[in-house]
Amino acid sequence: MSPLGWDAPADLEKEPAGIPDPETTDVPAALRAEIEAHTANYPDRRSAALPALAAAQRVHGWCSPEAIEQVACVMRVTPAYLESVASFYDMLETEPVPRHSVYVCTNISCSLRGADELYEAALAAAAGDADVHVRSFECLGACDIAPMASVDGVYVGPLTPADLPAMLEDIHAGRPVLPQLQLARRLVADPHANSQAFPEHPAQPAAPARGSANLELPTESPRTAIGEQGGDRPGPTAPVEDAPDHAEEDES
Numbered sequence: 001m002s003p004l005g006w007d008a009p010a011d012l013e014k015e016p017a018g019i020p021d022p023e024t025t026d027v028p029a030a031l032r033a034e035i036e037a038h039t040a041n042y043p044d045r046r047s048a049a050l051p052a053l054a055a056a057q058r059v060h061g062w063c064s065p066e067a068i069e070q071v072a073c074v075m076r077v078t079p080a081y082l083e084s085v086a087s088f089y090d091m092l093e094t095e096p097v098p099r100h101s102v103y104v105c106t107n108i109s110c111s112l113r114g115a116d117e118l119y120e121a122a123l124a125a126a127a128g129d130a131d132v133h134v135r136s137f138e139c140l141g142a143c144d145i146a147p148m149a150s151v152d153g154v155y156v157g158p159l160t161p162a163d164l165p166a167m168l169e170d171i172h173a174g175r176p177v178l179p180q181l182q183l184a185r186r187l188v189a190d191p192h193a194n195s196q197a198f199p200e201h202p203a204q205p206a207a208p209a210r211g212s213a214n215l216e217l218p219t220e221s222p223r224t225a226i227g228e229q230g231g232d233r234p235g236p237t238a239p240v241e242d243a244p245d246h247a248e249e250d251e252s
């Protein structure tokens with residue numbers, strides 16, 4: 001039998017659990033409001049199971065029996081339905097875990113760039129740390145910053161084992177984790193893409209303000225400019241495709 005109990009046989013003699021009674025189930029007001037907001041987004045309330053369980057996990061630290069009962073009460077579904085969802089998705093924890101999660105991607109792109117060594121180093125660095133849970137993850141979909149990890153949902157990379165002490169210090173201090181390596185703060189082609197939440201990178205050259213002369217749009221539309229060639233009609237034949245001048249060959 002699995003240590004997590006997912007393959008434990010069902011107790012056929014046990015009375016089935018019904019929908020929890022709102023009169024006797026205490027649900028934190030903020031959690032209730034968030035779950036109700038999620039259910040309002042779907043015609044079938046059961047479609048809100050994932051965001052509702054994730055909200056409860058943020059409050060309780062894991063999908064505990066109490067958390068599942070609270071979600072079931074607000075969603076008006078049975079706890080058994082939510083347990084079947086929570087036990088399927090591996091980012092929903094059905095056992096107590098530390099408050100902070102570090103997911104090290106170990107799929108092929110990250111593995112080829114040293115993710116396996118990074119994962120082992122992360123396990124060693126966080127050994128005995130009651131606040132940090134390190135685990136490998138099949139793919140986090142950020143191959144361009146391999147090897148990388150997700151720290152409480154924040155993508156950071158490329159990482160080396162030398163980055164781990166600073167990462168753990170940031171986690172415990174409550175600071176942004178490795179800001180210089182965060183995917184959300186990487187430079188992009190548009191100099192105005194960075195928001196106020198993520199100030200421009202120190203390496204970003206000063207960009208002219210919007211509306212300055214060199215950023216103004218051309219007065220004529222692209223269609224007008226193309227119209228000089230006749231709208232959608234093809235332009236002149238490329239010189240390489242020109243037919244040979246047979247008259248010159250005859251004269252020679």
